[in-house]
Amino acid sequence: MTQKLSKRTRSLSLPGRQRTLFRWRPDQQWDGYLFVLPSLAGLVVFTAFPVIFSLVISLFDWNMIGKPRFVGFDNYAALFTRDIIFREVSWNTLIFLVSIVPIQMACSIMLALALNLRLRGNSVFRVVYYMPVITTIVAAAIMFQFIFDRNYGILSSVVWNLVERWSIPITPPDWLNHPGWAKVAVIILTLWKNIGFSAIVFLAALQSIPKELYEAAAIDGANVWHRFWTITLPMISSTTFFVFIILCIGAFQLFGESFILTRGGPGYATMTIVQYIYQSAFEFFRMGRASAVAWVLFAAVFVFTIIQWHLQRRWVYYETGER
Amino acid sequence: MQQRSFALFALILLLLVAACSSPSATQSPATPNATAPSQGVTLRWSVWGSPEELASHQAVADAFMQAHPSIKIVIEHTPWEGYHTKLKTIVASGDLSALPDVMFLGQDFNQYASEGVLENLTPWIERSGYDLNDYWPALIERATINGGIYGLQRDLDLRLLYYNKDLFDEAGIPYPDETWTWNNWAEAAKKLSIIEASGRIVRYGIGMETGKWGMLLAQSGGAYLDDPRNPSRCTLDTPESLRALNFYADLLNANAAMRPATLQQIGGDAGAFTQKQVAMIVQNASRAPTFGAAGMNFDVAPIPIPEGGRRVNNSGGARWVMSSASKHKEEAWTFLKWLQSANGGIDIYTKRGEIFPALRSVAQSPSFLQVDAAPRNRQAFVVEARNVSLFTFGDFPEFGELNDLIIEPNLQLIWSGQASVEQTVPEICRRVNEFLKQNGYPRS
Numbered sequence: 001m002t003q004k005l006s007k008r009t010r011s012l013s014l015p016g017r018q019r020t021l022f023r024w025r026p027d028q029q030w031d032g033y034l035f036v037l038p039s040l041a042g043l044v045v046f047t048a049f050p051v052i053f054s055l056v057i058s059l060f061d062w063n064m065i066g067k068p069r070f071v072g073f074d075n076y077a078a079l080f081t082r083d084i085i086f087r088e089v090s091w092n093t094l095i096f097l098v099s100i101v102p103i104q105m106a107c108s109i110m111l112a113l114a115l116n117l118r119l120r121g122n123s124v125f126r127v128v129y130y131m132p133v134i135t136t137i138v139a140a141a142i143m144f145q146f147i148f149d150r151n152y153g154i155l156s157s158v159v160w161n162l163v164e165r166w167s168i169p170i171t172p173p174d175w176l177n178h179p180g181w182a183k184v185a186v187i188i189l190t191l192w193k194n195i196g197f198s199a200i201v202f203l204a205a206l207q208s209i210p211k212e213l214y215e216a217a218a219i220d221g222a223n224v225w226h227r228f229w230t231i232t233l234p235m236i237s238s239t240t241f242f243v244f245i246i247l248c249i250g251a252f253q254l255f256g257e258s259f260i261l262t263r264g265g266p267g268y269a270t271m272t273i274v275q276y277i278y279q280s281a282f283e284f285f286r287m288g289r290a291s292a293v294a295w296v297l298f299a300a301v302f303v304f305t306i307i308q309w310h311l312q313r314r315w316v317y318y319e320t321g322e323r
Numbered sequence: 324m325q326q327r328s329f330a331l332f333a334l335i336l337l338l339l340v341a342a343c344s345s346p347s348a349t350q351s352p353a354t355p356n357a358t359a360p361s362q363g364v365t366l367r368w369s370v371w372g373s374p375e376e377l378a379s380h381q382a383v384a385d386a387f388m389q390a391h392p393s394i395k396i397v398i399e400h401t402p403w404e405g406y407h408t409k410l411k412t413i414v415a416s417g418d419l420s421a422l423p424d425v426m427f428l429g430q431d432f433n434q435y436a437s438e439g440v441l442e443n444l445t446p447w448i449e450r451s452g453y454d455l456n457d458y459w460p461a462l463i464e465r466a467t468i469n470g471g472i473y474g475l476q477r478d479l480d481l482r483l484l485y486y487n488k489d490l491f492d493e494a495g496i497p498y499p500d501e502t503w504t505w506n507n508w509a510e511a512a513k514k515l516s517i518i519e520a521s522g523r524i525v526r527y528g529i530g531m532e533t534g535k536w537g538m539l540l541a542q543s544g545g546a547y548l549d550d551p552r553n554p555s556r557c558t559l560d561t562p563e564s565l566r567a568l569n570f571y572a573d574l575l576n577a578n579a580a581m582r583p584a585t586l587q588q589i590g591g592d593a594g595a596f597t598q599k600q601v602a603m604i605v606q607n608a609s610r611a612p613t614f615g616a617a618g619m620n621f622d623v624a625p626i627p628i629p630e631g632g633r634r635v636n637n638s639g640g641a642r643w644v645m646s647s648a649s650k651h652k653e654e655a656w657t658f659l660k661w662l663q664s665a666n667g668g669i670d671i672y673t674k675r676g677e678i679f680p681a682l683r684s685v686a687q688s689p690s691f692l693q694v695d696a697a698p699r700n701r702q703a704f705v706v707e708a709r710n711v712s713l714f715t716f717g718d719f720p721e722f723g724e725l726n727d728l729i730i731e732p733n734l735q736l737i738w739s740g741q742a743s744v745e746q747t748v749p750e751i752c753r754r755v756n757e758f759l760k761q762n763g764y765p766r767s
Contacts, residue, residue: 063720084754085728145588151524152589152600163521171522176584177739266584266739267732284724 058291068288075292086293088268089276092183096258096272097251099187104247105240108195112202113232126203130196137193141260144189148175148261176262179269186258186270193257194250198243205239206232237316245305252301273297363393364654367423370398371406379675383668387661394654399423407431414440419648424655425662428474429641432466436473442645443471447656457665457682459708461638474642475663478678480607481636481707482538483623485614485698490515490526490602499603501706503627505570512579515602527581529574530592530601536571536583536738537716538605541635542628543567547716547730548755554717555765557755559730560748566629568744572737583738596621607637608679608704615697623698625706634710640681679704721762729754 033040058075062068079086115126132140147153151160156172163170173181213231222230233240255274258264264271273293281290370380377400384396401409407430413421419440428435435441448455455463455472459479466474484499491498494514499507512528519525540546545564548554558564574580581601586592592604597617605626614621628634643662645655662668665684673680673690680686686708692701717726733751736742759765 142590146590149589150585156523160521160523163523174582174585174740176588177582177741179741262584265732265735266741267736271732279727283727284721286724 054291054294057287058295060288062287063285064287071288075288076296078289079292079296085268085271085276089271089273092269092271093252093254093273095183096187096190096254097248100190100251100254101244101247103187104191104195104198105244107191108198108243109202109240111195111199112206113228115199115203116206126200129199132193133196135193137256138260140193141189141257144185144192144261145176148185150174150177177266179266182262182266182269186254186261189261190254190257194247198247201239201243202236205236209235234317238318241308241312241316245308248304248308249301252297252304363395364651365395365397366425366651366654366658368396368398368425368658369406369410369423370400370427371403371429372400376677379672379677382675383662383671386671387658387668390661391657394658396658403429414438419646420650422646422648424646424649424651425658426644426646427477427641428644432474432642432644433468435644436468436471439647441473442647442649442652442655443473444475444645444656444659445471447652447660448472451656451660453660457684459638459681459683459686459711461711461713462640462681465638465713466642474644475659476640476642476681477663477669477672478640479637479681479708479711480639481679481704481711482535482605482607482626483698483703483707484603484626485596485606485610485621485623486603487596487599488620488622490599498622499624499627501625501703503624505627505629505632508627509570509574509579512574512603513577516579518578524578526599527578527601528603529580530586530595530604531571531580531583532586532592532605533583535605536567536734537714538626538635538637539571540564540567540716541712541714542626542632543570544632547726548759550765551715551718553719553765554759556759557752559755560752565744565748568737568748570629572744575738576740582740584735611696611698621697622700623703624700625703634707635714636707636711638711638713679708683708719764721758725755725758729758 057068059070059072060068061071061075111129115122115129147155150156150172153175155175159170159172162168175181175185209232213235214227217227217231253274254272255278258270258272259275259278262270264275274297277290277293277297280286280293368380368384370377372380377398380398380400384398388394388396407428410422410426410428411431413419414435422440432441447453458476462476462479463472466472466476486499488498491511494511496511496514499511508529515526515528517525543563543566545561545567546558549556549558559568571580575582581595586595586601589595589600592601592606593610593613595601596604597614597619611623625634626636643659645652645659649655660667663682665682665688669678669680669682669685670688670690672678673685674694676694676696680691685691686705691704694701716722730751733742733747733754737744737747
């Protein structure tokens, strides 16, 4: 085999030269690297270098124009001791995390179950629920600004009509002027935008469950509820874990939804960690602080994911048995 | 066989990459052709503008060339969106000779002037005896960098009070005029707003966008900081500042003015004004054609001031500048001077209804006062223009951060009705002072 190959490749190499750069040997590994070089170069230039660069910059005070001044871990120390805004944005991000992730998980599983039913026109609904995912967040957020208007928005108009018709003494919230309701508004927009994605992932998982399991359970007299808890949920648990991790990372990185809908307001009510990074870096040119916050965020996501990775053994079922 | 085709493929790929990358490396930036005709000089003149504005620029160039047959003007037009980026790219390339001789500038003026990109006009002004006294106050001061004048301002971006005449008639309120104080204003706003029994607000009296509140602060004599360039403390807690804060907060909480977040949410003040969701807005002249086209019955008035307060207005506007690398400075100055003289270019722009001129004599001439278009009350512009000032609340590198991260979010809580002035202002000032100290202000 080896002989045959080397004989054939010899004819490719230049005559008279035995070990040239372009000589083809079956044990050669580096030409594989040569082929991935374009994407590898991209990875180094656009990912690895900026990552290392930001780690270095987080130890400096730098405004992008002047000379960087070395400050050691001062940027990090400042975040945890005297930076009130970092505290606010961390708290907000945490609130978004613990509200968006569970609600989106529950809603998208239910949606996937519904989309999995053999109903006429269900493929239309699959498209409809996926559309927000491919909608530009800017356009969506501006549309939601109109929806959340207290006096004329669609949501409020329903309430106002109730008030007028049956004189029920309620008033709709002034969504974007109230810190609590503004958070709810951001959560609603984020859910609307992203549920389609997780529902599609769950739908794929549901469709891969063998029908025999349900048939066997039905023969044994299990009702719908039993089948859901003992077959469906365990069978999609690896997908559930995947979606859970993806959603958590997404919630940690929440930015576009809140930034365009409320610009972080009122006050600091919907300002997220990533907005703080963005503004620090590109509006106030505090590259050191921005990098430090980014690395703290990375550490938080990393630790969170590691913990989840270990906890998953208790509830995630893989068909191969291992893990 | 497989390996051979693979190697061939790799070779072709390599050649392709080489072929793609080489031309861009050797291509030189295209330098516009500036060859002069046999007799006379050609000046390159860069402008931005819509098709209508471009037509005005062309009319100006034609009129100049008719008066000065020996100078040819070539217009280099770029849409507003890319205009300043294009100039910045030329400056960054280091080849200033690629810059047009005369340029229209709306941004980057201070930077270019201090970096030597622009010609210092002071010697030219002195030599030709060009009259600077015809400019509205503060405009020459704005154009002065390190003792030299680097640009001549064409127009003034004045803010005025737009009001819907029909709504005033309905409510039986006299139209606002120069004599109005904040009291008249607040009273009218309260009468003009409509709140249904259910609590739904159909119309607000005033709609002011985020940030425009600063003018009220300046009118009452207040400020954010004691010194905009080298601050030592927050002055939002002075009686003058508190007066403006309370005035605006009271208007908002009485639903006489629309909350700025709500105004932003429904798409800005122009839409709210045309849809009669607000009866009065504070805007510059650029909106007038939109409202005219919408068939609105509206006019403008000077912005009401507090009792004992002063008028202030925005002194911003676009300028003409000369490139320091121009080869025809003599001709460029002739053109600049003509652009900015009462019977020259500025008069043509004014007559075409596009600008409020930076020259007093033009603003008070029929060219401005008798243009046949809304708004009718042309005198209101003149009243405001007399009082343009350089009001700025912060002019140091960290001000953006201080404002966006500390002052603005906390003020927003007041504007949203979530916090009172008395609660919030001491907290803002405490944090502002702390910020100034951390960043080493005041600097000696």
